[in-house]
Amino acid sequence: MHRANPPVGASLPRVDGIAKVTGRARYLDDLDAPQAWFGATVRSRVPHGVLEALDRDPAFDWSQVAVATAADIPGRNVIALIEDDQPALVPIGGRVMHVDEPLALVAAPTKALAFAAAKALHPRIRPLPPVFTIDDALAGAQQLYKDDNVFKQFLIRKGHTTDAELDAAFASAAQVIEGTYWTSPQEQMYIEPQAMMAEWVDGRCHIVGSMQCPYYVHKAMKALLGCDADGVVIAQSVTGGGFGGKEEYPSMLAAHVALLAAAAKRPVKIVYERDEDIAATTKRHPARTHHRIAVDARGEICAMDIDCVMDGGAYLTLSPVVLSRGVLHAAGPYRCPITRVRGRVVATNYPPHGAFRGFGAPQTTFAYERQMQKLARARGEDAIALRKRLALRSGDATSTGQVLGFSVGTDEVFAAVEGIAGPAPARSGTSAAGSPVRRGRGFVFYFHGAGFTGSGEQRLAGRATVAALPDGRFEVRSSSTDIGQGSITMFVQIAAAALGVDPGRVAVIDPSTSRVPDSGPTVASRTCMVVGGVVDRAARVLRARLESWGAEHGVAGDLAAIARAHGEVVGELAETVTYEPPPGIQWDDATYTGSAYPVYGWGACLVDVAVDLDTYEVAIERCIQAIDVGKAINPTIVKGQIEGGTLQALGWAVLENVVYKDGRVANANMTNCIVPTFADAPELETVLVEVPYPFGPSGAKGVGEIPMDGPAAAVANAVEDALGCAFDALPISPEAVAQSRAAWRLS
Amino acid sequence: MKLELEVNGAAAHVEASPWKRLLDVLREDLRLTGTKEGCGEGECGACTVMLDGEAVNSCLVAVGQCHGRKVVTVEGLAAQRAGEAEVLHAVQRALVTCGGAQCGICTPGIAVCAVHVVDSGALHGADDATARAKVRELLAGNICRCTGYQLIVDAVIAAARELEGARS
Numbered sequence: 049m050h051r052a053n054p055p056v057g058a059s060l061p062r063v064d065g066i067a068k069v070t071g072r073a074r075y076l077d078d079l080d081a082p083q084a085w086f087g088a089t090v091r092s093r094v095p096h097g098v099l100e101a102l103d104r105d106p107a108f109d110w111s112q113v114a115v116a117t118a119a120d121i122p123g124r125n126v127i128a129l130i131e132d133d134q135p136a137l138v139p140i141g142g143r144v145m146h147v148d149e150p151l152a153l154v155a156a157p158t159k160a161l162a163f164a165a166a167k168a169l170h171p172r173i174r175p176l177p178p179v180f181t182i183d184d185a186l187a188g189a190q191q192l193y194k195d196d197n198v199f200k201q202f203l204i205r206k207g208h209t210t211d212a213e214l215d216a217a218f219a220s221a222a223q224v225i226e227g228t229y230w231t232s233p234q235e236q237m238y239i240e241p242q243a244m245m246a247e248w249v250d251g252r253c254h255i256v257g258s259m260q261c262p263y264y265v266h267k268a269m270k271a272l273l274g275c276d277a278d279g280v281v282i283a284q285s286v287t288g289g290g291f292g293g294k295e296e297y298p299s300m301l302a303a304h305v306a307l308l309a310a311a312a313k314r315p316v317k318i319v320y321e322r323d324e325d326i327a328a329t330t331k332r333h334p335a336r337t338h339h340r341i342a343v344d345a346r347g348e349i350c351a352m353d354i355d356c357v358m359d360g361g362a363y364l365t366l367s368p369v370v371l372s373r374g375v376l377h378a379a380g381p382y383r384c385p386i387t388r389v390r391g392r393v394v395a396t397n398y399p400p401h402g403a404f405r406g407f408g409a410p411q412t413t414f415a416y417e418r419q420m421q422k423l424a425r426a427r428g429e430d431a432i433a434l435r436k437r438l439a440l441r442s443g444d445a446t447s448t449g450q451v452l453g454f455s456v457g458t459d460e461v462f463a464a465v466e467g468i469a470g471p472a473p474a475r476s477g478t479s480a481a482g483s484p485v486r487r488g489r490g491f492v493f494y495f496h497g498a499g500f501t502g503s504g505e506q507r508l509a510g511r512a513t514v515a516a517l518p519d520g521r522f523e524v525r526s527s528s529t530d531i532g533q534g535s536i537t538m539f540v541q542i543a544a545a546a547l548g549v550d551p552g553r554v555a556v557i558d559p560s561t562s563r564v565p566d567s568g569p570t571v572a573s574r575t576c577m578v579v580g581g582v583v584d585r586a587a588r589v590l591r592a593r594l595e596s597w598g599a600e601h602g603v604a605g606d607l608a609a610i611a612r613a614h615g616e617v618v619g620e621l622a623e624t625v626t627y628e629p630p631p632g633i634q635w636d637d638a639t640y641t642g643s644a645y646p647v648y649g650w651g652a653c654l655v656d657v658a659v660d661l662d663t664y665e666v667a668i669e670r671c672i673q674a675i676d677v678g679k680a681i682n683p684t685i686v687k688g689q690i691e692g693g694t695l696q697a698l699g700w701a702v703l704e705n706v707v708y709k710d711g712r713v714a715n716a717n718m719t720n721c722i723v724p725t726f727a728d729a730p731e732l733e734t735v736l737v738e739v740p741y742p743f744g745p746s747g748a749k750g751v752g753e754i755p756m757d758g759p760a761a762a763v764a765n766a767v768e769d770a771l772g773c774a775f776d777a778l779p780i781s782p783e784a785v786a787q788s789r790a791a792w793r794l795s
Numbered sequence: 796m797k798l799e800l801e802v803n804g805a806a807a808h809v810e811a812s813p814w815k816r817l818l819d820v821l822r823e824d825l826r827l828t829g830t831k832e833g834c835g836e837g838e839c840g841a842c843t844v845m846l847d848g849e850a851v852n853s854c855l856v857a858v859g860q861c862h863g864r865k866v867v868t869v870e871g872l873a874a875q876r877a878g879e880a881e882v883l884h885a886v887q888r889a890l891v892t893c894g895g896a897q898c899g900i901c902t903p904g905i906a907v908c909a910v911h912v913v914d915s916g917a918l919h920g921a922d923d924a925t926a927r928a929k930v931r932e933l934l935a936g937n938i939c940r941c942t943g944y945q946l947i948v949d950a951v952i953a954a955a956r957e958l959e960g961a962r963s
Contacts, residue, residue, distance in 0.1 A: 065891035068899030069883065069906055071829015071869035078828035237940050239833040239841055240900040288831075288900025289940050322834040532898025532941045684894035684946070691943030692897065718838035718938070727935035731927070732945045 052679060052746035053545040059684035060551060062537040064286075064530065076243035076257050076285040077319045084245060084315040085114070087308045088162040090152040090169045091328065092144045095178040095397040095711030096190065099138045099171060102152050108168035113161065114312035115169070116153040118142070121307065123274025127299050128267055133193070134363035134400070136272055136303035144173055145192070145362035146399045147712040148328040150300070155308040155316045178397040178711055182336060182357050185394035192362070193395035199360045200368035200393050202375045204640045206447050207386040217351035217386045221342030225423045229339065229415035230777035231760075233359075233706040234332035234696075236404055237723045240288020241325040242297060245317035246305035253306050256283040259298035260290045261569035262527050266561045268299035273306060280306075283560035290531040291696070292403030295571055296365055297329045327716040330402025331706050333358040333370055333393070337378070337415035347427055349438055351386040352447075354378045356412055358393040361400035367393040370401075372501050374408030376644045377757070379447035380416035381440045381458070381495040387447045397711050403571065405693060406756035409496055410700070417492040417761035418776055421768065431765070435493040436462055448644045453632075455749060457650035457676025457739040462493070464674035464735040465652045473656055473669070475770070475795070483662035486794060487669070488770025490655045494758040497645025498741075498750025499574045502635035505627055505646070510568035510579055514543055514586040515622035516594055518615020520608035522547060522587075524556040525622075526567040528579045533752055534685035535575045541681055542580050542745050546587035549607050565624055573649070573750025576681060577741070578627060584745040586625035594621060630743035647741045649754040650676040653694075655762040659770045664782035666702045666767055674735040675754055679747035683736060686751055691732045693755030699724040701763035705779050798862045802827070803871030813859025817851075818842045820858045821868060829869040829903045833938070840937030843904035844868045850911045852936070869903035872910055885954040886910045895950035897941035905937045909951045918955040926952055 067073040090102070102117060104110060118125050118139035125139060126132040138144055138151050154165040179190050185197040193199055208214050218224060244257030253273060259265055262282040269280040282302070287294060301318055308316040320328075335358045342351040356374055360367035375391035406413075424434040440446065442456045472489040479485050499505050512526040524543050530536040536556040544551040557563060567579045591607060598610035601617070614621050635642040656670035673694050680686040703722055707714045715721045740747025764775045767785070772793030775784065798809045802825060809824050821827045821844070830853055833841035837852040844853045845867040874882040886909045889895065896902040912918065912933045918926045930951045931944070939947060 059894070061891045062894070062896070064899065065896055066883070066887075068896045068902045069869075069887040069890045070873060070881075071827075071903045073899050074828065075831070075900060077832070078822075238898070238900075239839055239938065239940055240831070240898070241833075287898065289898040291940070322836070534897065688894045688897055688942055688946050691945045692941045693943075695943035696940070717836060718834040719836060723938060723940060725935045725938055726931040726944050726948070729931070729944045732943050734945070 053548070055541045055551050056545040056681050056746045059682055060537060060541060062534050062685065063540055064536065073286045075240055075288055076245060076317065079245070079285065081245060081315055081317060084317050085155040085157055085312050086159040086162045087153055087155045087305055087316045087318040088166040089150050089304065090154065090166050090171065092147055092149040092151055092171065092173060094144060094173050094175050095147045097144045097173040097175040099140055099142055099144055099151060099173055101140060101172040103170045103172060105168035105170065108165065113154050113156040113165040114308060116307040116311045120311060121272060123272050126271055127303065128271035129264065129296055129299065129365060130368060131364045134365065136300065146397050148399055150304065153304050153308050155312045180396060180711060182359055182394055185396050192397070197395045198392050199364045199395060200371055202372060202391040202640055204375060204387065204389040204447055206449060214351060214353060214386060214388050218340065218342045218353070221350055222345040223343045223426060225341045225419055225426060227339055227419060227422065227776055229337045229418055231335050231411045231414050232778045233334045233401065234404060234700050234704055235326055235706050235721055236291040236293030238289030238291060238293055241320040241322055242294070242301050242329060243317070243319040244298060244301035244305045245315055246302070246309040247315040248309055253280045255280065255302045255306060256285050257298060257301065258287045258294055259284050260294045260529050260531055260571065262529065262559050262561050263566045264296065264569055265299050265302045269302055269306060272303050281560060281562045284529045284558065287529060287531040291405045292407065293329060294531065295403040295569065297402065322718060323716045326721055327713045328399060330365065330400055332404040333360065333367065333401040333408065333411065335374065335411035337412055339415045339419045341419050341423060343423065349382060349384045352379050352384045353388045355390045358411065359396050359398065359401060360393040361396060361398040363400045365400045365402050367401070370403065370408040372408070374412045376448065376497060376501065377409040378412035378416065381493060381650070382438045383440060383444050389447060398708060405696065406753045407572065409753070409757050410697065410760065413494050413757040414761045414778065417494060417758065418764055421765040431491045432462065432466065439493060446644065449641045450643045455647050455678055455739050455741040457737050460737045460739055461650050461652040461674040461676055464737050465654050465672050468672060468733060469654050479658065479660055483660045485658040485660050486770040487656065487658050488766040488768070490762040490764065490766030490769060492653050492758040492762040492765065494651050495648040496573065496754035496757055497648050499578050499646050500572050501644060502637060505578060506629050508568040510582060510627045511565040511624055512567050512579055512582040512586055513565055513622050513624040514583060514590050515620055516590060516611035516614060517620055518612065520553070520612040522549060522554045524554065524583055525564045526579055526583065527559045527564045528567050528575045529559055529570045531570065533689055534682060537685060538576055538580060538681045539583050542584050543587040546584050547591050547607055553608060573752040573754065576751065577744045577749045580681070580745040580748060581743065582625050582627050586623045589625060590621065590623040593623065646743065647749050649750055651754050651758050653758040653762045655759060655766045657763060657766040657770060659767060659785060664785035666763065666780055666785065668698055668702070668730045668763065671698060671730050671759065672733040673755055674737055675751065676737040676739050677751045678741040678744050678749035679738050680736050681746065681748050686736055687734050689751050690734050690755040693753065694732055694759055695724050695729050697756045697759035698763065701760040701778060702780050703728065798858060800861050801865045803867055809858065811858055813857060815858045816854055817856040817858050817861055818853040821853060827868050827870050831900055831903055833900065838938070839901070840908065841901050841904045843907045843937060845907060845911055850908045867907070869906055872906060884910055885957045886913055886951065889950035889954040890947070893946050893950035893953055895942065895947040901937060901939045905934065905939065905947060908934055908937050913951060913955045913958060919959060923952065926955065
């Protein structure tokens with residue numbers, strides 16, 4: 049393993065910090081574009097049907113606006129990603145699959161005129177019966193996707209080959225814990241809405257906007273515009289949050305601004321209104337997970353059987369990958385010799401569900417950590433002691449048969465939480481407002497695979513460049529985007545440490561597909577660990593090449609001096625490196641066995657709640673998260689990542705929800721689709737645990753997603769502890785607490 | 796109609812409908828794009844500015860209400876004297892050093908509101924726990940989805956302590 053040289057491990061202020069606190073950072077809608085017209089989208093108002101016509105209101109003056117429809121698409125009418133089932137615009141005669149699906153586009157010199165034009169374009173849709181539940185989808189109430197409405201299914205078997213063997217294991221168990229768990233859709237609620245702008249220059253389409261993955265947009269635009277790689281350039285503008293919500297959806301906006309810019313023959317930008325953004329873009333997949341655990345007389349787990357069904361919405365988008373991560377985490381970080389995990393993701397007539405931090409794992413984590421709580425209660429065993437006893441450690445095998453070796457922080461995260469937890473609060477008390485409250489404590493232990501699943505990273509073969517510029521500065525070029533998580537600051541630190549130069553001499557250039565290699569998408573907790581590792585290696589190779597060139601040419605001085613000398617004689621020296629997987633990674637996609645992830649992050653979370661017996665509100669009074677991150681490249685940034693993810697999870701647990709009515713988001717505004725405020729958030733107690741990953745930069749592994757996985761179950765476990773009855777569905781809203789009244793067992 | 800405002804200490808002459816949102820006048824007419832629109836309905840606080848010393852959501856203020864009044868935006872928080880380097884407000888510096896800004900889209904609104912809280916002396920003399928609770932209450936109109944708020948609260952407290960130290 050590489051030694052961590054400074055500035056790795058130091059909390060450098062983020063390099064974009066001053067631009068952000070002064071208001072100088074320019075997001076898409078802040079860019080100077082006086083010539084740009086505003087685009088607006090004509091959307092479906094029905095969940096399922098056939099688009100028969102788009103009627104233009106004859107009273108509207110159409111000469112002052114530009115219009116684009118599916119007929120204007122020069123290439124293929126698809127949002128290319130995994131499967132080509134989603135159109136950029138529904139064509140006449142085509143099937144409308146969800147409310148708010150894009151049907152046509154308009155652009156005008158002002159936003160108001162664009163909205164007026166969109167209102168004057170009337171779609172005629174022949175309605176078809178919609179499908180709104182997982183069970184109706186599975187029953188084939190309507191045929192939405194292929195012949196069974198199943199986008200993807202997985203089956204994992206460990207320690208058995210037939211269902212009969214699994215049944216026998218359950219039949220001989222001393223005790224079986226069984227439950228069904230529901231998790232709700234969740235809105236990413238980045239504060240900058242989706243935003244994109246396009247301009248055609250000499251037959252080439254230039255797109256700039258708010259996004260996580262420039263090369264995803266690039267791939268989609270090549271298909272849509274029917275051009276080669278040079279025919280379209282994708283650049284990221286400063287991005288105001290993503291959390292997965294700007295992983296796949298920006299390709300839709302890019303398609304729309306590209307078509308409108310061609311129709312209007314000038315730059316066109318689209319910035320979604322908040323209600324439009326909530327209504328039309330992706331949400332976390334709602335899921336139903338059935339979970340059974342069999343234990344023997346000694347309290348050891350002898351078998352697990354898990355069946356998870358997710359609602360994918362109207363198109364396939366990223367659903368197979370979300371489901372994959374869901375099933376791969378479904379058995380949890382616990383020893384179990386016989387495990388069956390089944391997963392399905394089905395088509396319905398909701399707007400497509402998609403990427404959101406955690407990516408399937410929070411759904412199945414909620415189920416297994418509720419199950420572990422029920423097991424502890426049933427056995428009368430301490431919640432932490434039970435988990436410690438059953439937890440995976442180095443040498444144990446996961447549900448896919450992956451034998452864990454290095455960087456297993458199990459004992460360290462338990463110890464970190466226990467070290468500061470102290471005694472549980474008194475059960476009965478009063479709130480600040482004087483209401484009677486019941487208090488409870490909940491605990492969870494969990495893990496999260498870092499990087500792409502299985503052989504995904506080898507297939508992606510992410511690349512990054514580090515260059516020595518003729519003026520003695522150094523530059524990192526990668527398509528990884530900083531969407532707030534601090535990746536450019538961490539890349540500066542990693543490169544500066546590897547080069548042995550002051551971080552002030554290193555810059556990360558803005559990602560544009562014309563200037564940076566494809567480092568893979570900014571997803572899957574992979575940016576620091578995988579791309580950071582590539583940057584680290586590129587910088588080391590560059591340093592060695594510069595030093596040997598300096599020795600050959602008798603250049604004295606530091607690396608910057610050599611870079612300048614090299615610049616004078618030869619010019620820039622750039623080193624591009626491709627990801628190399630750690631040794632021993634073996635994965636079988638057919639049987640879903642082997643090394644599901646190169647390494648895992650480990651987490652333990654403790655939550656204290658106070659349930660108000662008058663208002664039924666669940667107040668989170670305390671939340672401790674201990675997360676094993678391998679190595680914190682920048683502890684403040686890592687802490688910020690963990691705390692942001694933690695509060696999103698706490699919000700999902702008690703107050704966030706997306707409510708649908710007839711397939712339409714009924715709470716598409718920030719007044720009703722609420723997220724936690726300063727006043728809702730508890731003081732967060734965060735412990736960074738560092739059990740190094742030998743193949744990450746200075747030992748670092750993924751951190752972005754893991755804090756999202758555990759806290760919701762910790763809250764549910766705490767509320768169960770307070771009220772004496774189970775909470776197996778999210779959110780645990782005041783309504784849910786009120787409805788549970790008859791089941792309360794207040795001790 | 797013709798309107799006269801004082802924006803960040805300088806006179807601003809604007810010709811606009813009195814119904815135009817102050818947010819749009821700042822961003823479009825005056826090209827002060829530091830003030831952001833997150834929701835357009837007064838929920839997120841990204842558009843927070845100070846109007847005659849009070850923190851307001853500029854998406855909910857018609858510019859016709861602002862004639863003859865003083866507006867301070869995020870661009871006006873730092874001290875700037877001719878020929879000298881800009882000096883950030885203690886709140887801005889603390890947001891950078893404490894990690895209180897991540898994606899940054901909510902940061903201008905939070906910086907304006909936090910400067911208002913700190914400069915008004917609302918935290919003066921309060922012990923840490925009381926001051927932290929006060930910050931959470933006074934900034935509850937500004938939503939941040941990135942940080943979990945912890946490091947922002949740290950930053951506001953650090954800035955308040957620094958300014959208290961400078962005064963005493």
